Amino acid sequence: MRRKVGRCGDSLSHSQRKVSVLKDVAVEDMAKLFRAAIMGPPGSGKGTISQRIAESFGLKYLSSGHYLRDSIAANTEAGMIVRPYVDRGMLVPDHVMTRLMLPRLEQLNGHSWLLDGFPRTVAQAQALNSLYHIDMVISLNIPYATLSERLSDRWIHPASGRVYNMGFNPPQVQGKDDITGEPLIQHDDDKPEALMARLRHYKDVAKPVIDLYKSQGVLHSFSGTDTDKIWPYINSLLSTKMQMQPSEAHQTQTP
Ligand code: G5P
Ligand code: MG
Secondary structure (H helix, E strand, C coil): CCCCCCCCCCCCCHHHHHHHHHHCHHHHHHHCCCEEEEECCCCCCHHHHHHHHHHHHCCEEEEHHHHHHHHHHCCCHHHHHHHHHHHCCCCCCHHHHHHHHHHHHHCCCCCCEEEECCCCCHHHHHHHHCCCCCCEEEEEECCHHHHHHHHHCEEEECCCCEEEECCCECCCCCCECCCCCCECECCHHHCHHHHHHHHHHHHHHHHHHHHHHHHCCCEEEEECCCHHHHHHHHHHHHHHHHCCCHHHHHHCCCC
16 A cells, blocks of 8 residues: 555544544454554564565555655655654654554555554554554564664665565565566665664664553564564464454453
8 A cells, every 4th residue: 555645634633533433443343354563673574574464464554664755755745744854764753643644544444454663652552542453563573783784785666665685585686676677776764874863762662662562462572583484473373363353362462
């Protein structure tokens, strides 16, 4: 799902939006929708694992980072507001993020979804919780040295958001996207200064969000240095949870 928005605000007030979302609750329960989020520091593999989850389980996938970068690339009003933060590896303010992301979730009513990179702060998590029940939060714990190595090797196809790593999943032709053959680029926020800032901020900001989801019994943490080794565990967990009724899935505790 990669759409542009023309502006940062939205036409519905918070209470109107809440009513509209509540109207969908009955439909959602009947359809046994599944709502999940994936958290982890920059380069931890959120995007890579999200793509695998979306492909394997048919969830709609919404990445806050892709969305912000699309908005920046398209020079929308939202893009102009968020650009200074993203370019410096700083978090976009909560009120901007929630006003951008929540209306996009409303467009996914009736679908199961997976969020990558949102929520990132307690304020964002509380805003999300006020509208949706989250069935599962996946938290990735990856050592710093691994993160640093990965990101300096990362290349992107800007039009699609496809991610390559020169060691882990290189393109078939160096410097070119596998599907379109168009040139790959490196993000400004993967360059050393922005990267350091992103890693430094992550830990402090993420801890209370992780604690919140842990207290709700929906947090599942995975540690390691290889996405390919972590993936089978996530795949197996999701296979189990997605076969359960939503009410059962809510009650399952983190192992
Ligand atoms: P993003 O876009 O959410 P980050 O910084 O959280 O960005 P990023 O960089 O997108 O995270 P990732 O998605 O966790 O990383 O990881 P990935 O892209 O899948 O993998 C990283 C690289 O490693 C890739 O090249 C991949 O191929 C490779 N790789 C994966 N697994 C392995 C492996 O096992 N081995 C090897 N060798 N390589 C591997 O956010 C960007 C900015 O947007 C703003 C902020 O400014 C943020 O900095 N933003 C928000 N601000 C406020 N609130 C929010 N909710 C925001 N969301 C975004
Ligand atoms: Mg990502």
